[in-house]
Amino acid sequence: MADAKKPRMEKRGLMERLNAGEIVIGDGGYVFALEKRGYVKAGPWTPEAAVEFPDAVRQLAREFLRAGSDVMQAFTFYGSDDKLENRGNVSQEKHTGAVVNSAACQIAKEVADEGNALVAGGVSQTPNYLSGSGKEAVQEQFRKQAEVFIKNDVDFLIAEYFEHVEEAVWAVEELKKTGKPVAATLCIGPEGDLHGVSAGDCAVQLAKAGADVVGLNCHFGPVKTLEAIRLMKAAMDKEGLKPFLMTQPLGFKTPDVGKQGFIDLPEFPFGLEPRILTRWDCHKYAREAYEIGVRYIGACCGMEPYHVRAIAEELSPERGCTPAGSQKHGMWGDGLRQHTKPWVRARARRDYWENLKPASGRPDCPVLAKPDGWGVTQGDKDLLQKTEATTDAELQELFQK
Template sequence: MDLRQALKQRVLVADGAMGTLLYGNYGIASAFENLNLTHPDTILRVHQSYLSAGADVIQTNTYAANRLKLTRYDLQDQVTAINQAAVKLSTKARAAADHPAYILGTIGGLAGDTDQTVLQATPATVAASLTEQLTALLATQQLDGILLETYYELPELLAALKTVKAQTDLPVITNVSMLAPGVLRDGTTFADAVIQLAAAGADVIGTNCRLGPYYLAQSFENLAIPATVKLAVYPNSGLPGTDQDGRVVYDGEPSYFEEYAERFRQLGLNLIGGCCGTTPLHTAALVRGLASRTIVPHAGQTAQPEPTPLAATIGRHTFLQKVATQKTALVELDPPKDFETTKFFKGAQRLKAAGVDGLTLSDNSLATVRIANTTIAAELKLNYGITPIVHLTTRDHNLIGLQSEIMGLHSLGIEDILAITGDPAKLGDFPGATSVGDVRSVELIKLIKQFNSGIGPTGKSLKQATDFRVAAAFNPNAYRTDVSTKSIERKISYGCDYIITQPVFDLANVDALAAALAAHQIHIPVFVGILPLVSKRHAEFLHHEVHGIRLPKSVLTRMAQAESDGNERAVGIQIAKDLIDGICARFNGVHIVTPFNRFKTVIELVDYVQAKNLTLTK
């Protein structure tokens, strides 16, 4: 049975990541595709592991095995050898498997790569590079199909598909990569991309990389496309993070994939695999999670509810004075992703009226492009009288740029900064972009505070002293608290004035933080993070896909029951209130992160924090 027939008859499970598996498990950080020649046994073991886990479909280790990308390693003359060795290894692995399997020749997209060889390539050069790789793959006559994956731009994928269709009758799987669910980087909706790719002759159309199961599932909900279109999904294991050495790591659990396997089938998916961060354990979980291999029609799915309108709270710059004696709430908002800012600023006014003590503004969180938070902060302060706390990352600024930003904030009268490293640039809208690393976050704190002396980093007078108050970030979920507390001591030694933590979901982490701070006699203000849960899916997404966050089983169970009972919002708010009760028993500061623009929820929690001050005065 050929691949086209198999896709008509049942849901197929595909393999998972190759690159991140080699990087994470084998410590390999060179050209992964060259390992087909230099370490064939390693690549063979990876294929065999996925097949042993139950994969019906495996792909060749050829994602970047084209002339343009291999040039950076001086391997441009090895295109044919690398690609044909990859097919040979896949074929050898399949021959030893205990079940039938299909092999896809993989060709990756180029858009978003910042290597100069790729950036300077003309359309003709790109087409020639693709043709050379495709010719090498097809010459083996061992492939069951071609996989075009990780294409951020639809025109590039359509051009690649046209080239492939002109040279082979093999089935072609086309996977776009999205930075946000349901839309490509150029603004094309996923539904429109599917329709155009189907019209151009793609046999299977889907998406891979960038996002985990939670968001990719959303992209297939209510998908208005012809019922005859076959669909594929290759999610990442979750959102990546970085370890203490600055390496990108994934910690999404295989059990999460087990649950989403059946969900993907119910959404009408024909081919289900994995991308970055996935392993053979995730593939085995997909196999276990499928209740059936029967294909489900993908039409008529239910759309996700629209976010609730904006609302919340804020006040004058008194929060550091207030938090010394009273329960104090800060609220975090993300600046808008587009130029429609009316709702944002109307919401900010409602925040001020409700009495929030400060509004923190993220700096392109998850390396996703938004309006500059310094611009939004200036409007909030100058036009609305709202106190902004600006996140300032070392990721986007070299030493010159950081000093310029600091001077600009002072000129605008903005006095509160959260100094952070920022999420790695490769995780966001432009994975080919580079993160800047001139200084660490602790050194940024020192740099900012030096401006308070009126002296610049070069020793020259600034003619005026600034008056910045600097916050540092802390994640009580990520590492052993006693070890992490040392990082707080270091940040204090550099001039940190207060701490803002990542969201917590387990009061045991709050207890550990309070005990550690007391043991080390650290007495600066701490604002402990709260992120209200809006649904069972939201809870599972945070637990499985967000690096450094794990929810207690009790919380996951409560949200699962809430889904059954139809009261997820109410239960999510109650969980947040329970956490606030525990936090306020130990700290005066609460930092509420706004989920999905659910400002009504945030207002309720802010009111809950403020009510504690009334209780204390009675």
């Protein structure tokens, strides 16, 4: 095995690395990890923590870096002005979107400099789009975030977490104006986007819009994400389009989800723990993604640093190194040979962990769930943007549906 400390080298850009055939490992799920730690509010899922609790964001970024991440994505998820002021969120009363986004960039840059990592600034779907406000209003939200990213000189940009390819294309068009490399990922599965555009057609549209990297993030676990990326790759190959591929799936198993993904599951977001991937699931995900041809391999909601470390360890033969976090981790349970109990020492082998089927310890729970499947998407009145908090009467109306 290569040395556990990644050698220091001159920093090269995203496209330089990908064009050289290198694997780029993304980081993991900031919003879910920080919500569990008490720094992000479930519901709005917005990134005020970059200003309010910078040490918490910085520490999580450092853990992802130590786990093997090559990219520090600034914590700007849902950081557009219209989202920061949506439905009673008071963040705009304290910090402007520009302040939040800039603080996130500074944290990412600080940590990236500790490990030769790249810095990415990201935009995501907007309440303006869901409200039908039109292309100019939506692109204005992206433009304001992009201005902050350019001012902070990030290495590349990501348009992520889009349920509708139309909005993602608008994001790519705006981000390409900066001259920075652009990656674009949709939060869709094999069934395509919420307007009925197939996964393959979505990929083609993003590639034709100019995205340098095309792929998927969030809403689906590795199995469905990889199923969808195969469809996207096949469609782009047919059109002669060759952007690099990117996957950042959930850290949860989602065999029973519908078109909307895990947010339709009754367990979302506070009862998902029985679905969490093991590190061994991440080994399998990383290997399958690599064999498909994905070269930007990362993680999203539910993925903690140990999941990213598993990705880095699985791909260590191709990368020529293991992450610093492997100094405290024996590959495939090897560290268990030091355990005091003989039956635990007997688990210090790869075949044991690869073949294990973990029990949930919940005898009354079903194996699968029935997704809510409301079928609500862009243009529905319940998705209209409003700055006021949702009232009790409005909630009661929803409870009856």
